[in-house]
Amino acid sequence: MSLIDNVISGGGNPAPRPNLGALMKSFIGKRAITSAISLVGLIILVFFLSRLTGDPTDLYLPLTANQEARDNFRAIHGLDQPLIVQFGKYLTDLSHLDFGMSIRRAEPAIDAVLRGFEWTLWLAVITMTLVTGAALLIGSLAAFRVGGVFDRIATFFSLIGASAPDFWIAIVAIVIFSVNLGWVPTSGTGTFWHWIMPIGVLFIRPFGLILQVVRGSMISALSSAYVKTARAKGVKNGPIIFIHALRNALLPVITVIGDQAAALLNGAVIVETIFGFPGVGKLMIDAIMQRDFPVVLAAIFVTALAIFIMNIVIDLLYAFLDPRIRY
Incomplete structure (x- = not known):
């Protein structure tokens, strides 16, 4: 080894590159453990809080x-044992993925929850796909001409959307588009028109939040040196915005998209209840009102598990977009 090589290498052998596969497995393992601990804590909390709603016997049997x-x-429903014994039995059954029988529906609680979760998942996927595409496009174009007419209009409506509560938008939408105009039905899922208002209401808030993050991140990316170099080389505006700048602006955007996707699963509870949408949110509210404890616990477990998995996928997406995060 020459003197120069020795100086560059720090006087020794080059440090071995880390094993990326091992790093990712370790990271996923740690996240899975922390998520499992959070999930157990949530199960304990919900189990005991749900019992505070009262005795189902008073609700299901006549006076x-x-x-x-x-x-x-x-x-029959295992409510004759002390509460701590009921909890121990629930944990034992849960270790076998047995959530018990629904008191109201007389069927396995997990079956009812998975049916509802399928509807909620479709609603969330369609909404977030539309939100992400629209926010990336409009936010990028708004950042390209900061202070212009398009930027001011997009910023104005995004701030209104981010501030408006879902339940208020849902009620106003029903009054205007269903009651007064009669364009769309108020509830159900039978046709394409039944999906318009639930998707539209769930669209507004995350669209406003994500658009603001896209705009701010793109303003920073478009002012960077590599974008100026691309412009000096004669690269057109389209590739500069959507190829050079957008990929480097995506990291903070992905964080907000993940947060909003998780919030959408939780926020769908209100929207599904208002529109009579047969998702897991409405099922959960009905189960709480009916003191159907197995369904409540199964719904909380499935929803929380979906959110934990989503968070891990987002972290892995970080590593894919920015190799520096892998280390």
Whole structure:
């Protein structure tokens, strides 16, 4: 080794490159452990809080039911044991992915939840696909001419959308488009028209938030040296915006998209209830009102698990877009 090579290498052998596969496995393993701990804590909290809503016996049996009928009902649904014993049995069953039988529906709770979650997932995927595409396009174009007419209009409407509560937008939409104009139905999922208002209401808030982040990130990216170099070489505006600048502006955008996608799964509870959409959100609200404890716990578990998986996927996406994060 020459003197120059020795100086460059720091006087020793070059440090070995880290094993990216091992790093990613370690990262996923750590995230899975922390997510599992959070999930267990959530299950414990929801289990005991759900019991504070009251005894299902008072809801499902008539007031004239005798004590024997009430005792039989509690025994059938495992409510005759002390609360700590019920919790221990629930954890044992959960280790076998057994969420118990729905009190209201007389079917496995997980079956009812998975049916509802499929509807919610479709609603969330369609909404976030439209939101992401529109926010990336409009936010990028707004950042290209900062202070222009298009930028001011986009900023104005995005701020309004980010500030408006979902339940208020949903009620106003029903009054205007269903009651007064009669353009779309108020509830159900039978046709394309039934999906317009739930998707439209869920679209507005994340669109406003993501557009603002895209705009700010793109303003920074478009003022960077590599964009100026591309312009000096005669590269057209389209490739500069959507190829050179957008990829480097995506990291903070992905963070917000992930947060909004998770919030959409939670926020769909209100929208699904207002529009009578048969998703897991409406199912959860109905189960709470009906004191259907197995369905409540199964719905919380499935929704939380989906959010934890989504967060891990977003972190992996970071590493794909920016190799520096892998190390």
